[in-house]
Amino acid sequence: MEQDRGVASILIVDDDSDIRTLLGSFLETHGFSVTKARDGIEMQACLARGAHDLAILDLMLPGQDGLELCRQLRRHSSMPVIMLTARTEETDRIVGLEIGADDYVTKPFNPRELLARIRAVLRRSAGMIAPEAGAAPVRGYRFEGWTLSPERRELTNPAGVMVDLSTGEFDLLLAFLESPNRVLTRENLLDAARSQPEAVFDRAIDVQVSRLRKKIEPGEDSPPMIRTVRGAGYLFVPRVSRA
Numbered sequence: 654m655e656q657d658r659g660v661a662s663i664l665i666v667d668d669d670s671d672i673r674t675l676l677g678s679f680l681e682t683h684g685f686s687v688t689k690a691r692d693g694i695e696m697q698a699c700l701a702r703g704a705h706d707l708a709i710l711d712l713m714l715p716g717q718d719g720l721e722l723c724r725q726l727r728r729h730s731s732m733p734v735i736m737l738t739a740r741t742e743e744t745d746r747i748v749g750l751e752i753g754a755d756d757y758v759t760k761p762f763n764p765r766e767l768l769a770r771i772r773a774v775l776r777r778s779a780g781m782i783a784p785e786a787g788a789a790p791v792r793g794y795r796f797e798g799w800t801l802s803p804e805r806r807e808l809t810n811p812a813g814v815m816v817d818l819s820t821g822e823f824d825l826l827l828a829f830l831e832s833p834n835r836v837l838t839r840e841n842l843l844d845a846a847r848s849q850p851e852a853v854f855d856r857a858i859d860v861q862v863s864r865l866r867k868k869i870e871p872g873e874d875s876p877p878m879i880r881t882v883r884g885a886g887y888l889f890v891p892r893v894s895r896a
Contacts, residue, residue: 661775662686662704666696666722667711667737676709679764680771693717693725705732707775709767710754712738720752727753733774733820737762753864755820774820793896794830797878799869800896801830808869822865829879829889838886862887 663685667673670691677687688705690696692715699705708726710719717725723734734753739760755774758767794801798811806823808816818826828842839858862879870878880888 660684660686661706662688663771664688664690664696664699664705664708666690666692666708666714666719668692668714669711672711672737676764676767680768683768685771691715693722696722707733707735707771709735709737709771712736723754724752727817727819731817731819735767735770735774753819794827795894795896796830796833796891801826803827810869816868818868819864821861822868825861825865826869829887830893833889833891833893836882836885836888842887 661684663680665673665677665680665687667676667689668691673689673691677689680687688699690699694716696708710722712719714722719736719738723736726732726734733755735756735758736754737758737760756770758770792802792804794803800809801807802809806818808818808823808826810816825842828837842858842862866877866879876890878889878891880890882888
């Protein structure tokens with residue numbers, strides 16, 4: 654991908670031509686390659702022409718809205734997504750997170766704040782995980798027959814099948830595997846999964862945990878892997894081994 658060569662490719666999807674132009678120019682001056690689209694049709698055409706490292710999707714678009722486009726992306730791609738919206742309702746943010754968006758920025762926004770969020774999401778997506786000082790790098794984690802590779806950012810289930818994770822889901826799971834049988838507060842998990850604790854809300858982490866549970870827990874009748882500790886946070890129950 655272009656990011657490996659030092660230039661990350663950003664796809665901006667917004668029906669406001671001024672935002673496309675101004676944001677595109679701003680990102681280009683900060684070293685990004687930018688492709689612009691005004692709706693879902695143009696977005697699909699851009700994706701067909703080549704890969705991108707991150708998409709910025711406006712929520713209110715003509716035709717298919719940003720939420721539907723994000724759903725489509727998540728069916729076949731783990732490319733990070735940042736949603737833009739003029740709405741401030743918490744429900745919209747929760748829905749965006751539930752369908753796989755990695756971050757959420759409300760208009761009007763400060764371009765430098767958006768730039769910081771883009772860089773944070775790209776760092777997480779690239780797997781830039783800092784090991785503890787003096788510690789040998791961890792090649793993988795195993796739990797209940799599952800395997801997570803931090804370097805390749807791949808999760809494999811007990812049957813050997815890869816399970817897609819969004820950037821936020823991966824970071825949450827990694828935080829749990831690094832601290833098994835330890836209660837992690839919402840603040841701990843927000844720091845691990847979002848890198849923007851001052852800009853998010855408590856409900857966001859609950860949504861992310863719920864999505865992760867659906868992917869790794871076998872069923873409602875089985876013991877939970879992620880236990881809710883009322884008034885404290887979450888606890889990852891399974892025994893974890895490192896490779």
